[in-house]
Amino acid sequence: MAPRFQLALYFAWRFCTKQWFDILYWSKARVLHSLMRLRNPERLTDHQLMSLLSWHAHQTEKATKHRSATASNARPRGFRHFDALTHYLREIESRPHLDASEGEALTWIRSVHAEYDVWRKTPDHINIKTIAPSAVSPEHSTTIAPDALHHLIRRRTSARVWQPRDIDDAILTQLIDAGLQAPSSCNRQGVVITVLKQSFPREQKEGVNNPFMLNNAPSIFYIAADPSLYPERQAPALDAGMAAQNILLLAESHGLSGCAMYHSESFNQKQLRQRLNLTSNLYIYVALLVGYPGEFPIKPRRMSHQMRSRWIRE
Ligand SMILES: Cc1cc2nc3c(=O)[nH]c(=O)nc-3n(C[C@H](O)[C@H](O)[C@H](O)COP(=O)(O)O)c2cc1C
Helix, strand or coil: CCHHHHHHHHHHHHHHCCCHHHHHHHHHHHHHHHHHHHHCHHHCCHHHHHHHHHHHHHHHHHHCCCCCCCCCCCCCCCHHHHHHHHHHHHHHHCCHHHHHHCHHHHHHHHHHHHHHHHHHHCCCCCCCCCCCCCCCCHHHCCCCCHHHHHHHHHHCCCCCCECCCCCCHHHHHHHHHHHHCCCCHHHCCCEEEEEEECCCCCCCCCCCCHHHHHHHCCEEEEEEECHHHCCCCCHHHHHHHHHHHHHHHHHHHCCCEEEEEECHHHCCHHHHHHHHCCCCCCEEEEEEEEECECCCCCCCCCCCHHHHCCCCCC
8 A cells, every 4th residue: 555545544543533633743743843854954953963863864774674676666665764864964064063972873874874875776685684593693692681680670669868978970971871772762862861960968858758859869860852853742751761761770780779750741841941951842751869778668569460461472
């Protein structure tokens, strides 16, 4: 079935099932923002530009995992993403500072661009490096014991009281990296993490409530994302959550303890953005309060597998 017909069917289904807001949201992000960006790439922030490149590179790379186009196929799979990639790579040329700071990501993006060119001109070429079932890729040659990782996952619990103790910058940097290594919707890498370090002694606040926790946490990881980069309404929040969990687990392995705190509409986004020096396109979804625990929290026991999980075997 032609992709346009499929898309029309998809929208008709969404319309009939009263998902109008989702259609509007998708259209705004996908059509309006895309057109504006393609027309005025110079207006993009560096992060938006890199995010668009990462997204189009991801889609372009995926296209090359299919059988390549033949000469008769003038519009091979993924050609729009490839064209957008070419367009935004041109904008990169006017921002040489990005080559210095984003060298690794840009090398990958450019290699995807070059591979697509080979793929579309080479009949039967598929860009998949297959591995024999018994082979182990170099990245997986040093494995992490699954039971140890599972134990860490089970042990993690939220602390709400911390020792007034500084966390080493090297550890905080590693935690930021753990957050940035999380998966992201269509490789948009739309999440931006801001770490606030608080010094001690601090003014005392009564009662362990959210203001107390925000006041006494030695460090706060604010996790923001740019929703305008995502046509999928829930994806930026999911991306923020993925980054958050990576940070919490690695923090646990360092003997630190964290607590997630919902932000989004619960906080004045404009004020918070100004405080954190974030651009107006970013939305702060969640804050992670991280420090050396000052309590032995009792982990809430989980409901049974029977209650909260399902198996389907096909
Ligand atoms: C999205 C999200 C928002 C949360 N917001 C708060 C909050 O505002 N205040 C708070 O004390 N805990 C907050 N928590 C922590 C939860 O209360 C905690 O994860 C839950 O009780 C389970 O306990 P555990 O983390 O120790 O396993 C939040 C957790 C998540 C995932």
